[in-house]
Amino acid sequence: MLSYTEENYIKALLRLTLEKTVAGTNELAAQLGVKPATATDMLKKLREKQLIDYEKYGKISLTLEGRKKAMQVLRKHRLWETFLYEKLGFAWDEVHDIAEQLEHIQSEKLVEKLDKFLDFPKFDPHGDAIPNAEGEIKVFFTQTLSQIAVGNICRMAAVKDNSATFLQYVAQVGLSINEHIKIISKQPYDALTCIEVNGKQSNVSPKFTDNIFVVGENE
Amino acid sequence: MLSYTEENYIKALLRLTLEKTVAGTNELAAQLGVKPATATDMLKKLREKQLIDYEKYGKISLTLEGRKKAMQVLRKHRLWETFLYEKLGFAWDEVHDIAEQLEHIQSEKLVEKLDKFLDFPKFDPHGDAIPNAEGEIKVFFTQTLSQIAVGNICRMAAVKDNSATFLQYVAQVGLSINEHIKIISKQPYDALTCIEVNGKQSNVSPKFTDNIFVVGENE
DNA sequence: TAACAAAGTTAGATTAATCTAACAAATTTT
């Protein structure tokens, strides 16, 4: 059985290695809000438990077992977020912090009952895919709003950044999951993009458009 | 903010002091499954935090503040048990262990949303009263099945013992909350009581009847 | 009331998770 802390470490590693497959000590420590020295200690422990591949001064990656365990935590996190949002009526910028705690509740049966109660959701309130009971994710969004050309229309699939400030900002612009977005123009001078959502136009930064995943208008 | 462990200590103290108002170190340690030496250390810490009244070699009691905090934990415990039972379809002997974990989730808002979602339940699946947001309980059951005279009919209000083995035994006899019970006879020789539930008769021990709270037939 | 038993405390050690300060290795720049 993994401790609360160990679970947080492998979940952070999962996040870091989803794109780049390997991670570094400082990066991991930053992600978790601890000092690199602390992360080094934990890395030794996780290697001992065969959850990661790692050697001194080298790069870190999850073993198959580690990845599976991390996916289970991610599954719980996203199922609980969905519960909080769909059943209890929390806003989408409130669910993450509470799910950070709920994801550590130990009970296989609870996860499966919760999944059923929510009618086997495929996505969480932020548009992120929920791993299945085997710890697999099929859908991956790759296209961001910044990649859409002027004049085109797309649909918001998910948000990359889950921070409350960003989520509130997104909502303020009139955006939500599945909402249609038209790219009106891009300013070469200050790199802002003018988008139209439900008839309302807004100018947003590259940082903003980089953090919105989109799919084609009718996908 | 109290730690997970501190919360468990004051909850245990609440349970112990609900009837007798004071508790002893060994008793508390036994309740929590730790050694008396461990409990002594924690008692100093809880006194420091003004959650208990206690001095060396003396008896322990909760302060008003400590009692309130403990009641909040108990409230969460029972609300979560109700959720697991009512919404997720867990059996009444399965909910306690999971609620032991869920009771420590920190979020005022979550508790109130959960309460509303459950439609402000007054009792948990074991018939125990759920403290209100102010940490108060109004209803207290005092009469046990062992106190009912032969020939009388009563109704099961709650169970005193929440262990899975006892709960399964109770269900096996055909008993559940609000079920009517008729006292058929009491054997002077071996102290067994013959009860009738839904036409089915069973012989049960004093240990059994002491752990069932009842109210009058029409209360 | 002296002796014994029960209840409770203290001292000293352990484990998990964290930190700071100092050091070492690897990488990048000049």
Next chain:
DNA sequence: AAAATTTGTTAGATTAATCTAACTTTGTTA
């Protein structure tokens, strides 16, 4: 390739929660 920077590790300390073994206090019994 030497110097400088970045990255990562080690040593030593701290805090929370726990234990065992030895000791002290309180309460009971003869």
